[in-house]
Amino acid sequence: MTAPLISIIISAYQADRTVERSLRSMQDQSYKPTEIILVDSSLDDRTQQIVREQFPAVRYERSPTRLRPNAAQNLGAELARGELLLFTNPDVYAGPDWVRSLVSLQLSHGGAISGSIACYGKGWLQAGMHLAKFDKWLPHGSVRPADLGATANLMVDRGSFAAVGKFEGDSWVADAELSWNLHENGIPIWFAPHSVVWHHHLGGWGDLLRERFQRGQTFGSIRAERFGWSSGRIGGQIVATLLPFRLVGLIARTALNAQAAGQLGQFIFTLPIVATGHAAWLAGEVLGMLAQLRSHSS
Numbered sequence: 476m477t478a479p480l481i482s483i484i485i486s487a488y489q490a491d492r493t494v495e496r497s498l499r500s501m502q503d504q505s506y507k508p509t510e511i512i513l514v515d516s517s518l519d520d521r522t523q524q525i526v527r528e529q530f531p532a533v534r535y536e537r538s539p540t541r542l543r544p545n546a547a548q549n550l551g552a553e554l555a556r557g558e559l560l561l562f563t564n565p566d567v568y569a570g571p572d573w574v575r576s577l578v579s580l581q582l583s584h585g586g587a588i589s590g591s592i593a594c595y596g597k598g599w600l601q602a603g604m605h606l607a608k609f610d611k612w613l614p615h616g617s618v619r620p621a622d623l624g625a626t627a628n629l630m631v632d633r634g635s636f637a638a639v640g641k642f643e644g645d646s647w648v649a650d651a652e653l654s655w656n657l658h659e660n661g662i663p664i665w666f667a668p669h670s671v672v673w674h675h676h677l678g679g680w681g682d683l684l685r686e687r688f689q690r691g692q693t694f695g696s697i698r699a700e701r702f703g704w705s706s707g708r709i710g711g712q713i714v715a716t717l718l719p720f721r722l723v724g725l726i727a728r729t730a731l732n733a734q735a736a737g738q739l740g741q742f743i744f745t746l747p748i749v750a751t752g753h754a755a756w757l758a759g760e761v762l763g764m765l766a767q768l769r770s771h772s773s
Contacts, residue, residue, distance in 0.1 A: 481509040481574055482557030486547030490565035491521035493675050498530050500568045506575040512554055513565070514538065514547040522565075545642035545649030548626065552641060558633050562626045567672040568595060576670040577630045580618060586663035587631045587654075589624035590670035591615075601676045602741045603748025604683050610729040613736035614668045621666035622658075626650040628672045635662045648694045655701065680748065684755040691759025699767040706771045709764050716757050725753040 483501055487494060494513075501511055511530075515522050516538040526535045536554060538547070548562050559581060561574065573590070581588050591614035594605035612625050629650065639656035642649040657664055699709050715721050729749055733742035742749065 478556040478558075479508045479510045480557055481506070481559050481561055481578065482551075482555030483509060483511045483561045483563060483574075484548055484551035484555060485511070485513045485563055485565050486542070486544040486551065487513055487515040487517065487522055487565045488541070488544075488547075489517050489519075489522070490515070491517075491525060492677060493566040494522055495525050495529060496568055496675075497565045498526070498533060500570070500573075501563075502530065502532070503571055504569070504574045505571050506578060509574055510534065510555070510557060512536065512551045514542065514551045516540065516542040516547060543647065543649070544626065545646070548649075549641050552633075552636060555633075559630055560633060560636055561630045563629075563672065564627045564674075566675045566677065567592070567627050568675065569672045573670060573672060577667060580665060580667050580670065581630055581632065584618070584663070584665050585632075586665060587624055587629065587635060587657055588665050588667050588670070589621050590628035590630070590667045590672060592625060592627055593671050593673045595673035595675040599745060600680060600748065603745030604676045604680075604752065605674060606729055606733060606738070606742055606745060607683060607687065607749045607752025609674065610732040612666070613732055613738065614671045615732075615736040616666075616668050618668070619666050621654075621664045623651055623654045624657075624664045626653075627674060628670065631657075635660075638662070646693045646697060647690045648697060651694065652697065652701075680751075683748070683752050687752050687755040688759040691756035692763040693759075694756075695760030695763025696766050697763075699764050704767070706768060709768050709771070713761055713764050713768075716761050719754075719757070722750070722754055722757055725757070726750055729753070 512534045514536045526533055552560055577588050592609045592612040593614055594602055639660050643652045730742050733739050
């Protein structure tokens with residue numbers, strides 16, 4: 476059997492509310508042949524039942540233990556037969572030309588391709604959650620270099636993925652670590668604004684704050700350790716965060732990105748959600764950096 480060029484790799488956990496629509500959008504792509512691999516570590520069998528009964532062509536892999544997204548993505552990459560690995564989530568929906576657009580850009584530019592992420596639904600809470608999490612990947616502008624790729628919509632060729640050692644460790648910010656590794660190995664990341672997926676946000680405001688805090692804590696600790704920050708540098712970052720210069724900077728960045736994407740009105744309307752989401756991330760960062768500061772003094 477001829478190997479497909481593209482392997483779509485999905486890490487799933489308790490995804491039964493969105494996985495049917497997500498998989499259907501990925502099966503209905505104009506670009507074929509494409510294989511789809513779903514790695515599931517759910518606590519129950521609901522996702523498995525949907526995939527087994529409705530999507531027999533999808534390769535389903537069940538883990539008996541809970542996997543973080545990066546561990547599930549690594550497992551999916553090991554099973555994949557394609558030369559281009561396309562990482563995504565079971566709560567995103569793709570248009571019919573999504574894969575074709577990413578492949579075209581990868582073949583012309585090389586490196587990793589980070590597609591854009593739009594919000595599925597127009598609710599106040601969902602729009603605010605989206606801007607708090609994905610303002611850097613809103614669909615706007617032209618193809619351009621990116622500092623970070625988001626694994627909700629990220630294509631990496633197999634050679635580059637192997638060269639950087641796949642996803643590192645067992646953290647909640649593995650996409651940032653992968654992006655740093657790609658840059659350090661001279662592999663560019665291109666932002667593809669027209670290669671769009673729509674992210675379906677579930678949960679409430681409290682879920683957003685918990686998730687942002689957790690990821691921020693991991694990010695703060697890993698970044699300080701990875702880049703060898705001195706105690707003085709860490710202390711300076713903590714002070715800048717508490718004052719709060721960095722919170723103002725993040726809110727301003729989100730406003731600019733929203734304006735560029737034609738969503739300034741949504742930003743203003745959802746500002747309380749955006750601001751508290753960024754504040755939760757930064758609070759987590761402070762704790763992560765404090766942990767690194769303590770390790771310096773021990």
